Amino acid sequence: MAPPALDSLPAPLRSLRLKTKQQELLLRVSALALIYVLAFAVRLFSVLRYESMIHEFDPYFNYRTTLFLTENGFSEFWNWFDSESWYPLGRVVGGTLFPGLMVTAALLHRLLRALSLAVHIREVCVLTAPFFAANTTLVAYAFGREIWDSGAGLVAAALIAIVPGYISRSVAGSYDNEGVAIFALLLTFYLFVRAVNTGSLAWALASAFGYFYMVSAWGGYVFIINLIPLYVLVLLVTGRYSQRLYVAYNCMYVLGMLLAMQIRFVGFQHVQSGEHMAAMGVFFLLQVFFFLDWVQYLLNDARLFKSFLRITLTCVITVGALALGIGTASGYISPWTGRFYSLLDPTYAKDHIPIIASVSEHQPTAWSSFMFDFHILLFLFPAGLYFCFKRLSDATIFIVMYGLTSMYFAGVMVRLILVAAPAVCLISAIAASATIKNLTTLIRTKSRSPQTTSGKTTGSKAAAKGAVDQSLPFQHNAAIALLLGAFYLLSRYAIHCTWVTSEAYSSPSIVLAARGHNGGRVIFDDYREAYYWLRQNTPPDAKIMSWWDYGYQITAMGNRTVIVDNNTWNNTHIATVGRAMSSYEDEAYEIMQSLDVNYVLVVFGGVTGYSSDDINKFLWMVRIGGGVFPVIKEPDYLVNGEYRIDKGAAPKMLNCLMYKLCYYRFGELTTEYGKPPGYDRVRGVEIGNKDIKLEYLEEAFTTSNWIVRIYKVKPPKNRS
């Protein structure tokens, strides 16, 4: 293994060299191990502060399906028709989800069981995201080493371990697809870049499998299957085409496609839908390119080749355009989906798909949240781009493209900051590592030069540095100052990340915590109170109607059938619920009867001041309902374009089902000292309709802080 160059060195020096190599390995391994532990540990705030529980909305669905998978086995899971959601339609779960996350967690669970560690599947689910975040640091290290050097790799691992943009989606308990998908995404990219760099079939194969894992885990795989062809195209255009690229892309695309088609949710979309066409186009283009290359080599005549090129290109473009045109026209190639459009055009969703626009994480990103999620990386990023351009290679081109495209998408949608985070970390790591390396070499050569002036080690390079030293006398001090500054910035980054994690991203959002009068912590556990009440005290086949946000939680925690849930696959069904919520009680009753609804659940924050309640979401229900049923008109609920709930509110607003259910008997309650009864603490006004009578529904349960209210739909009256 020892490089032959060592043989020329004297014996004592050789042993020293080996020792430093070992020391370096030890340092690297221990640094990586520490980073690994750090990445895991920093995500445990929520477990320590609250408990080991699943967070938010979507993770509850993932948890429920994982539970099903561990209890019933894979084939049952794959063929699962879930009649508990989207009543009366149901949902083919096996064919409409990305199973990667559930299968991963179930396998981890099985592994731990095999090691006779009796852990509950919930603990595995809670810790899956931190575990994969820790693994991501290792991938980031390898990736950084591949595109720059191992120093940059280490810095990248350290940065990505605590970057808030990633932590926001991977704290313990946020058991969501993104948790494993970012790992898979970065792994695929790393393996692909590695394949391009080496031209090795093995790495390309590995990247195809990485891609398969990504496809199985998250819909964001579309980003990979568009970025990689784009990258290949850029390499072709910039004249960096090589055999290595040809091998890497063809193997990765063909195998990756075949593997991806095994996922039922993707299936033939991978060759038929518009989003995947770019990859296929580049695949054919690469073949043409290769063919032309070959022909040029055979012909060995520039003039002849030129005319050949002209004919071939015309043919290829005509055939390609024809195929695309016929495919699109015949419906064989499906057009782009709304989500894809809304990525390319940020205003699209607002005008066309209110259901996408209504989700807060689909909003365009504010500058402050970039700062919040990236901190100093935002400044290191351009510097890193500079370094990348300075040392342009296939790998740096890739990371630059990844960085720029993902930054654009992060600007379009808040949640896509997550995708940008690894790229930003890697590019910033290049900047940080390269800067620090330059500075330290400056300091070291300066301090070493007086001692080893005649030594072999200081070659012509050191002499050149010495010359520079003389021209810039303060360079040494400046370097030290800059180094200190860099460390100061990095330590600020660490502090910021810890603070953000602890303050902003570690709340489960099921359990709410507030400060009491005496400074103690008050826990609002109303959601679980209501869900558990549903689970225990309603008939097992009861159908619950609520706004779709709570669907997953009701099925997972309440174990009851819901009308709509967070899957949002059927806009009409959601609009029907929106229509019921915004109609008068008697009209709503007819809709509820047609849907066999037994209970209606609303979330109300007027007593506690919990602002993300149904009254604040109500306009979206009106909009989504009105989008399908023109009976519902948004202006009916507004007064001069203003959304009000007090005495001056629109009459339709004051009498619609949602208003009635939220404020039923609220007018008798004094919420705040010195305010009239019926004072809504979220909106800060006294409600406009205090005398609410319910005819077709009755109050079945209200939680201790009134956050969740459940009403029972009365059976139809007997005919008299």
Add this chain to the structure above:
Amino acid sequence: MLPLSLRTLATRTLLLLVIASAVSCSSLPPEDGIRVVSAEKRIDLTGPIVKVFLTLKVENAPTASEASRVLLAFTPTEVQHLSIVKATRAEGKHKKKAFVPLSIEASELATTAPDAPRLYSVLLSTPLKPGDATTLEVLYMLTHSLEPFPAEISQSESQLVYYRDSAVLLSPYHVLEQVTYIKMPSNRIESFTRVDPTTRAGSEVKYGTYNNQMPNSYLPILVHYENNRPFAVVEELVRKVEISHWGNIQITEQYKLKHGGARHKGVFSRLEYQSRPSVSGASSFKNLLVRLPPRVHSVYYRDEIGNISSSHLRTDSHKSELEIEPRYPLFGGWHCTFTVGYGLPLQDFVFESVDGRRYINLTFGCPLLDTVVDDLTVKTSYSYLDVVGRTTVVLKKKNVVGEHNVPFQVYYEFNPIFMLAEPLMLISAVLLFFVAFIAYLHMDLSIRKSS
């Protein structure tokens, strides 16, 4: 690797006194000459469990032979709900008077009719000589014997229940003189059957004195009164005890709780419940007390969907009290399941017996106060991080009340050397990992030498 071949010698030292299963019955007159001289029956109806205290003065006829047992009679319905019967006998005179506990067994006299009284015999420690008299104190408890009427109530109503019994003592013997007292929780008594002489004083109704009742006489009475005490019923309780010889006993208790009173009907208004707690939901309950041993640690209280954040633990040197609040107040017919778990120090409960075996000494029954447990399972096992199966002793019992909280022991053999198995396993795993790593670093796995 871990020879956990424990030959568990689960000696059930506790002989549960009552088995509410098949009880043979008889209407045959007893052959001995026993008769009841005076009987006093005090029925305590203040709680959800009916407690009956019987004081029987029995006398053996001078002509008869020695009697070694006294029979108690219950109706078939009572037997179904009978949770526990205890009897003591007063011995000695005046100041030296002491109550000696007696054992009771289901009488094996032949069955004749389905609704004939079922008999239990109290085995006397010393036989009753002809002509002698003695006093027996009997306590028995009936669960699920208060029938809510109306069966469904709304939030603002209070809970009324029926209690059915007999004015005279049901006995296979001739009863010379007898009184029955019924104690109710409040003055609100809707109605009670009159069997003269019957008098009511406040919350107490007195039946009797009745003289010269024939054997097996029965005068049905019905009392309808208000009882707002929490009717907490644990439908199923599974207690798991895991002994780790590294110093901990982990106990996990899974409860399936139900409000067994009148069913809640119609609206549940949080506003009413919060603003008028005395009137609204009078029969509902929102917290329960769990009595745990002292020095309890790592207590948790959770259910299928996570921690329940409302509980308080108070500990002192004699006991620990855990006050738990279910997620929501329990109204009639509402259910709630939860798990309570805690650790106990090993040295407090596991001892070494004289013959070298070890035994664990724990309390049977349910640590929840004032509740009926319909179905109780206690599972005891030891070891942790096991690689072979664990032997488990399972005790099952139906219809359990607080009086069943008595100590029980499980004896087993255990070699302390096996305590080392688990750390050794971990050590060897870590060691293997390091050896593999060292080996990897020292090996050249490439197929051809790099040049």
